[in-house]
Amino acid sequence: xxxxxxxxxxxxxxxxxxxxxxxxxxxxxxxxxxxxxxxxxxxxxxxxxxxxxxxxxxxxxxxxxxxxxxxxxxxxxxxxxxxxxxxxxxxxxxxxxxxxxxxxxxxxxxxxxxxxxxxxxxxxxxxxxxxxxxxxxxxxxxxxxxxxxxxxxxxxxxxxxxxxxxxxxxxxxxxxxxxxxxxxxxxxxxxxxxxxxxxxxxxxxxxxxxxxxxxxxxxxxxxxxxxxxxxxxxxxxxxxxxxxxxxxxxxxxxxxxxxxxxxxxxxxxxxxxxxxxxxxxxxxxxxxxxxxxxxxxxxxxxxxxxxxxxxxxxxxxxxxxxxxxxxxxxxxxxxxxxxxxxxxxxxxxxxxxxxxxxxxxxxxxxxxxxxxxxxxxxxxxxxxxxxxxxxxxxxxxxxxxxxxxxxxxxxxxxxxxxxxxxx
Amino acid sequence: xxxxxxxxxxxxxxxxxxxxxxxxxxxxxxxxxxxxxxxxxxxxxxxxxxxxxxxxxxxxxxxxxxxxxxxxxxxxxxxxxxxxxxxxxxxxxxxxxxxxxxxxxxxxxxxxxxxxxxxxxxxxxxxxxxxxxxxxxxxxxxxxxxxxxxxxxxxxxxxxxxxxxxxxxxxxxxxxxxxxxxxxxxxxxxxxxxxxxxxxxxxxxxxxxxxxxxxxxxxxxxxxxxxxxxxxxxxxxxxxxxxxxxxxxxxxxxxxxxxxxxxxxxxxxxxxxxxxxxxxxxxxxxxxxxxxxxxxxxxxxxxxxxxxxxxxxxxxxxxxxxxxxxxxxxxxxxxxxxxxxxxxxxxxxxxxxxxxxxxxxx
Numbered sequence: 001x002x003x004x005x006x007x008x009x010x011x012x013x014x015x016x017x018x019x020x021x022x023x024x025x026x027x028x029x030x031x032x033x034x035x036x037x038x039x040x041x042x043x044x045x046x047x048x049x050x051x052x053x054x055x056x057x058x059x060x061x062x063x064x065x066x067x068x069x070x071x072x073x074x075x076x077x078x079x080x081x082x083x084x085x086x087x088x089x090x091x092x093x094x095x096x097x098x099x100x101x102x103x104x105x106x107x108x109x110x111x112x113x114x115x116x117x118x119x120x121x122x123x124x125x126x127x128x129x130x131x132x133x134x135x136x137x138x139x140x141x142x143x144x145x146x147x148x149x150x151x152x153x154x155x156x157x158x159x160x161x162x163x164x165x166x167x168x169x170x171x172x173x174x175x176x177x178x179x180x181x182x183x184x185x186x187x188x189x190x191x192x193x194x195x196x197x198x199x200x201x202x203x204x205x206x207x208x209x210x211x212x213x214x215x216x217x218x219x220x221x222x223x224x225x226x227x228x229x230x231x232x233x234x235x236x237x238x239x240x241x242x243x244x245x246x247x248x249x250x251x252x253x254x255x256x257x258x259x260x261x262x263x264x265x266x267x268x269x270x271x272x273x274x275x276x277x278x279x280x281x282x283x284x285x286x287x288x289x290x291x292x293x294x295x296x297x298x299x300x301x302x303x304x305x306x307x308x309x310x311x312x313x314x315x316x317x318x319x320x321x322x323x324x325x326x327x328x329x330x331x332x333x334x335x336x337x338x339x340x341x342x343x344x345x346x347x348x349x350x351x352x353x354x355x356x357x358x359x360x361x362x363x364x365x366x367x368x369x370x371x372x373x374x375x376x377x378x379x380x381x382x383x384x385x386x387x388x389x390x391x392x393x394x395x396x397x398x399x400x401x402x403x404x405x406x407x408x409x410x411x412x413x414x415x416x417x418x419x420x421x422x423x
Numbered sequence: 424x425x426x427x428x429x430x431x432x433x434x435x436x437x438x439x440x441x442x443x444x445x446x447x448x449x450x451x452x453x454x455x456x457x458x459x460x461x462x463x464x465x466x467x468x469x470x471x472x473x474x475x476x477x478x479x480x481x482x483x484x485x486x487x488x489x490x491x492x493x494x495x496x497x498x499x500x501x502x503x504x505x506x507x508x509x510x511x512x513x514x515x516x517x518x519x520x521x522x523x524x525x526x527x528x529x530x531x532x533x534x535x536x537x538x539x540x541x542x543x544x545x546x547x548x549x550x551x552x553x554x555x556x557x558x559x560x561x562x563x564x565x566x567x568x569x570x571x572x573x574x575x576x577x578x579x580x581x582x583x584x585x586x587x588x589x590x591x592x593x594x595x596x597x598x599x600x601x602x603x604x605x606x607x608x609x610x611x612x613x614x615x616x617x618x619x620x621x622x623x624x625x626x627x628x629x630x631x632x633x634x635x636x637x638x639x640x641x642x643x644x645x646x647x648x649x650x651x652x653x654x655x656x657x658x659x660x661x662x663x664x665x666x667x668x669x670x671x672x673x674x675x676x677x678x679x680x681x682x683x684x685x686x687x688x689x690x691x692x693x694x695x696x697x698x699x700x701x702x703x704x705x706x707x708x709x710x711x712x713x714x715x716x717x718x719x720x721x722x723x724x725x726x727x728x729x730x731x732x733x734x735x736x737x738x739x740x741x742x743x744x745x746x747x748x749x750x751x752x753x754x755x756x757x758x759x760x761x762x763x764x765x766x767x768x769x770x771x772x773x774x775x776x777x778x779x780x781x782x783x784x785x
Contacts (some may be wrong), residue, residue, distance in 0.1 A: 034694040042702065052724065053709050059719035078568075105748035107738075128563040130571045137577035138741035139716050140585060144529065147572060154568040161567040173511075180546035181508055182515040183539035185532060188486070190522035195715045198525040218694065309608070309697055313601055316701040317427055320590065320708055321434050329714075330582075331495065331527040334444040336437060353492065360523045363490035 014244060021239065021248025025219070029252065032222050038215040043207060043260040050203055051272040054196030062145045063091035065100040065109040072120035074157075078131065081153045082113065087145035104136055111135045111146040123161060141195070189361045190275055197274050201360055202328040202352045204264045209294045209348040210319050212257060216298035217311030224306075229400060232303065232393045242391045246299065246383070253295045261287050265355065277362035285365060286354050289375035293347035296382035303389035318346075326352035350374045425645060431594040432649055435587040436657060442581035446474040447527055449534075450485045450497035453478060457505040463516075463542050467498060473534045482519075489521050496520035496531040498538070508546060516542070526582070576660045576745055584659045588740065589713040591649060593733050596679040597704035599642055603683025604700050606634065607774065608693025616778040627775040631767070635680055642680070646672040662747025670750075671739055678732045678763035685763075688770025691777035707733040735759045 029035050064082070068075050083090045091109050094100035100112040112134040122129035133150045135143040163174040190197045224232050233239050265283055269276045305311045324330050325343035335343075343349040354371035357363040365372070451464050468475040476494060479485040485497040499517045507514035518535035522528040544565050551561045577584055610616040623630035650668050653659050661668070686703070687696040709715070710724070710731045717728050728734045735756035742753040750757065767774075 034698060037698050046702075049706065050709060053720055054715060056719050056721065059716055062718075105742065105746065105752045107742070107752075123567055126560070126563055128559075128566060128569050130569045132571045132573060134573045134575055136746065137574050137580070137585070138745050139713065140580075140582075141714075141716055141719070143574070143580075147570075150570050154570050158567045162564060165564065176511050176513045177547070179543050180511065180513065181504075181539065181543040182513050183536075183543075184515060184517045185536060186517055186519045187522045187528065187532070188489070188519050193522045193525065193528070195525065195719075198523060199714075309605055309693060312694075312697055312701060313427075313598075313605070316597065316601065316705060317431070317594070319705060320594065321431065324435075324438060328524055329526065330438060331444045331447050331524060332492070333446070333448060334441065336440070339434065339438060356523055357490055357492065361490050361521065367487070367491045 014241075017241065017244040018248040018251070021245055022252045025249050025252040028223065029215075029219055029256075032219060035215050035219045035222070038211045038218060039256055039260075042211050043264065046207055047204055047264055047268040048271075050200060051196065051268060051274075054194075054200055055272055057192060057194030057196050059141050059145060060086050061089040062087060062111070062142045063109045064088050064146055065092045065094050065103045065112050066090050067094050067097055067100050067112060067114045069117040070115045070119035074120040074123060075115045078115065078153060078157060079113070081156070082149055085149045085153065088149040100134075104134075110139065110142040113150065126165070196272070197360065199328065200272075200274055201269070201356050202323055202326055204268060205290070205352045205355045206319065206323055206326075206348050208257070208261060208264055208291070209297075209346070209351065210315055210322075211260075212253065212291075212294045213298040213301055214312060214315050216253060216295070217302045217305060217315070220299075220302035221307060221309070221311070229397075229404075231397050231400065233390070233397045239397075240394070242387050242394060245390055245394075246296075246386055249299065250292075250295050253298070254291065257291050257295070261291055265359070269359070275360050277360065278358040282358050282365045283355075286351075286358060286368065286372055286375075289372060289379050290347055290351040290354075293351075293375050293378035293382060296379060296386045297347055299386040300382055300389055303386075303393060322346055322348050323352075325349055326356075328352065328356060344374075347375060347378045350378070425641065428591075428595050428598055428645055428649070432591050432652065435590050436583060436653065439583035439586060442579055442583050443472065444527060444530060444582075445471055447472055447496075447531060448476040448494045449473045449531060450477050450479055450488055450494040451475055452480070452482055452485050452497055452499045454502040455500045455504040459505040459508065460500045463500065463538060464498070466541065467534065467538045470534045470537075472530050485519070489519075495524065495527045496535060498535055576662050576747075581660075583657075586713075588653065588659065588745070589711060589733075589737055590708075591653070592646075592675060592736060592740070593704075593708055593711065595642075595646060595649065596675065596707075596733055596736070597701070599676060599679035600683040600686070600700035600704050601697055602638065603635070603680050604687045604696040605693070606638070607684065607687045608696060610778065611691070611781055612693050614782075616781075620775075620778050625775075625779070627771055627778070630778075631684065631771070631774070635684070639676060639680065642676040643672060646676055661744050663744040664747075667743045667750065671736070671744060674739070674757065674760045674764070675736050678735075678760040681764040681766045682732055684774070685766035685770055688767060688774045691773060691781060703731070704733075707731040710734055711737045713737055729759060732760060732763050735763075 029039060066079055068079065079090055082088050092100075092103050094103060094112075097112070097114060100109070100114075103109045104112065114132040114134065116130065116132070119129050119131070131150065131154060133147060135146050137143055159178045162178045166174055166177050168174045168177055187193060220232055227234060233245065239245055265287060266280070301311060301315075305314065322343070325335065325339060325346075326349050327335065350371040354368040354375070357368050358365075449467065451467075453460050453464060464475060467473050477488065479488060479497065482499055485494070485499070488494050489497070497519055499519065501514070501516070504514040504516060516539055518532075518539065520528045520532050520535065547565055548561055551564065556564070574580060610619050619634070620627070620630055623633060647669070650672055654661050654668065682703075683700055686699045690696050690699065710717070710728045711733045712718075712720070712728060717725055717734070720728075738756040739753045739760070742748050743750050
């Protein structure tokens with residue numbers, strides 16, 4: 001008896017129990033096809049799919065219709081220069097604006113350049129002449145391509161006209177007169193302005209959280225449904241201590257997600273040549289609290305939601321809003337305070353911010369120390385919250401078991417009584 | 424069932440309430456520090472989108488500030504800019520902006536570019552005025568060709584009108600997918616499927632129509648409520664008429680329900696069908712091609728985009744409602760949505776079989 005008591009709370013026993021729970025959880029995960037989808041298949045395939053979608057990064061050769069009422073050398077020069085630009089392709093020459101409009105309505109072109117009949121006359125008269133640009137605004141990127149190309153070409157042609165009119169003596173003087181103050185624009189971090197390089201880092205980190213929470217929720221749901229009494233925690237001996245359960249389960253999820261995390265943040269960006277400025281040490285220091293925070297967050301969610309399908313409803317539903325709340329698509333300072341507050345609940349908000357800055361902007365660890373601190377805080381908070389909700393589950397299990405036991409005993413007694421009465 | 428879509432509706436429309444991001448933090452590295460350079464900075468601050476929050480002593484410091492998420496862009500004015508400007512030696516200013524947040528970067532780039540061009544034009548203007556040219560002449564000389572931009576149907580470049588009109592219907596469709604599969608799956612899960620089939624005398628068509636008609640009515644109410652809120656309360660631009668909106672809402676709900684039922688019919692298990700629905704729906708936010716256009720994707724993906732109901736919804740919306748072109752121009756997408764609506768036809772036998780014979784295994 002004394003040896004048993006020694007074993008009961010010994011260090012050895014704690015480790016044994018933890019590993020028992022870890023093994024059971026592992027077994028259960030690989031038996032459940034729903035969990036396998038979210039733990040293995042989605043994290044492996046989705047990044048590839050998304051990278052494939054955004055791999056072309058920028059759009060080129062946006063088709064444009066042209067209505068050239070001027071028919072002069074100058075108007076043709078404008079069109080030639082637009083056509084030669086990388087972003088715009090002159091696809092159709094229309095007779096009038098109505099015909100051009102019908103081309104837009106049939107999705108054959110995304111915009112119209114209209115050159116009025118007095119285009120060259122006005123230039124020659126030294127008046128300001130106009131070119132009208134009509135853009136289909138349903139796609140921002142095509143609008144940008146069409147408008148910016150027209151802007152660039154008109155400025156370039158304008159400079160040529162200026163230098164002809166300027167009556168300067170030297171070439172240098174002409175250049176300075178056209179542009180007294182020179183400027184360069186330097187897009188830093190993601191210099192090509194690629195769409196994939198911009199959105200993908202955020203998506204990768206978000207995938208990690210969403211699949212983790214979904215997977216944990218699913219596996220908890222399965223555990224509930226397989227259990228005879230629809231409870232999350234079985235009544236057997238290793239499952240009596242909260243910490244052992246949480247450590248055992250978290251270890252199991254962490255082992256899988258250490259691999260998945262490495263795949264998401266190291267391999268996928270390399271495969272598709274997305275910008276990658278961070279070395280492995282800062283990435284590791286950032287991913288560790290993030291993965292842990294997500295695991296405990298998932299465990300809390302799995303206890304709060306009764307049916308596993310409901311976890312799916314909620315998590316799938318919040319995934320797109322979460323991406324917006326990270327401040328990647330919509331500038332962070334323009335997110336209303338209320339939603340900023342709501343976004344603080346999710347580890348992904350800080351995980352994405354830290355990862356984007358480490359990986360795409362080459363920030364150092366000290367630059368993202370706030371985010372990493374908050375991630376550790378999340379880990380800590382959600383760990384204790386997980387302890388509380390799991391503790392409650394254990395209480396429920398024991399409570400029910402106790403009453404079932406009482407009922408059983410009473411029934412037995414009643415039967416025995418009946419027997420004695422009969423005999 | 425109704426709470427989530429309404430939450431999303433409020434979320435997106437309130438998130439982008441301003442239409443365009445305003446007052447984004449910008450830094451300045453002004454090593455010249457003269458009245459000319461300061462007036463440039465003041466002009467930049469006066470722009471609606473830029474807000475000069477800090478001055479930095481060097482480019483390195485400013486770059487660090489971007490990495491720390493304090494600013495999105497900065498303007499660099501090197502020492503001696505004004506001197507060189509007055510001596511006609513063509514000095515050079517630079518502006519740096521981060522494209523890791525694409526919208527912020529692109530919009531700030533526009534402001535910074537305008538400022539730099541203005542700086543140039545200011546000098547030219549002063550010189551020409553001194554020579555005695557009129558304002559009209561000066562303008563014609565500085566900008567001989569002007570671009571007259573017409574942003575059809577969204578003249579304010581309002582991001583709310585551009586993004587919310589795709590995101591919110593997408594979320595509603597996602598929800599319809601999931602709930603349709605869910606409500607069929609729970610019949611199996613709580614083993615009430617035989618009861619349900621009994622009520623319809625084992626006629627699966629009657630059973631399905633009976634089950635989904637009330638849902639259709641709720642979804643329609645929700646979609647019309649969204650359309651009313653967005654197009655009449657918030658006054659989002661729409662050139663197309665009201666009947667187009669009604670028709671669009673109807674085909675949106677029916678095709679999404681069709682897809683949800685079809686997904687359940689493919690794998691008559693609750694969690695598999697819900698997984699398919701959610702994975703498909705989440706992908707459709709990328710395949711819809713509203714942020715990154717489908718024409719920029721690989722050829723194979725362009726064809727695959729046909730398999731996503733949201734893509735067809737978006738095309739019909741932008742052709743007939745946003746731009747107000749006739750429905751005929753979107754006939755293909757309309758037919759595709761109709762096909763999605765009829766998809767359950769293919770699996771109806773399988774659903775019947777599942778409902779009568781399957782036993783739920785957790």
